[in-house]
Amino acid sequence: MEETRVVNGAWELSTFRFRIEGSGIRRMLEGMKGARLIGVRCDRCGTVYLPGPFYCRKCHVRIDQPVEVSDRGQVMAYTVGYADVRGNPLEVPRISLMVKLDGCHSWIMGVGEEMGPEEVHIGMRVRVRWKEERTGNLQDMESFVPE
Numbered sequence: 001m002e003e004t005r006v007v008n009g010a011w012e013l014s015t016f017r018f019r020i021e022g023s024g025i026r027r028m029l030e031g032m033k034g035a036r037l038i039g040v041r042c043d044r045c046g047t048v049y050l051p052g053p054f055y056c057r058k059c060h061v062r063i064d065q066p067v068e069v070s071d072r073g074q075v076m077a078y079t080v081g082y083a084d085v086r087g088n089p090l091e092v093p094r095i096s097l098m099v100k101l102d103g104c105h106s107w108i109m110g111v112g113e114e115m116g117p118e119e120v121h122i123g124m125r126v127r128v129r130w131k132e133e134r135t136g137n138l139q140d141m142e143s144f145v146p147e
Contacts, residue, residue, distance in 0.1 A: 003087075024052030027066060032140040035130045037069040039104055048104045071128035072147060073101035080117045093117050097144050099126060113143040 024040055028051040031038035040052025044059045048067055056063050077098040083089050095112035097120075112120055113129065126144040134140040 023054065023064070024049070027052060029136045029138070029140075031068070032138075033134050033136040035071070035128075035134060035140075037071055037101065037104075037128075038066050039069045039106075041065045041067040049106045050101065050104045050108060067103075069104045070102035071130075073099045073104070073126060075112075075120065075122055075124040075126060075144075076100045076107055077122070078112065078120050080120070095120055097126065099144055110141060111143045112145075114145045119146075 027038045027040070037050055038052075039048050039050035040063050041048045042056035042059055042061065042063045043065055044061055045056060047056055047058055048069060049057075049063075050069050052063070052066070054062060054064075075097050079096050081090065081094040081096065093116070095115060095117065097110055097112045098107045099110060100107050110128075112126070115124075125147040127147050129142045129145045131140050131142050
């Protein structure tokens, strides 16, 4: 295993401008209380986003049409981690997934469980495993598991 390297320094971010629109994430989190995923659809082109932004990334028009998105989808990308951020070996590999949920055009990230590095693959069908008691936060989606 290679040695972990530390690069000391700073990134100057003061010239960047960030805008965070809260309505899409608030709508999504509210739906998560009931084990539902609420995104936003563009009336012009039909693109569905989760969480919903305040404008369509294709048409550049303001959007605010809520739509329910399936909690099932397919793996579009993944990575398998064998060490933590400090380079210490993990007892069990950590699988991180990028999932395109059915009925949604954007991807969402989550942890893959009940699958090993040998089983996970692009195109694999997965579903959200919801927490029993949901409170309306991102941890309500416990993980993705195979369908």
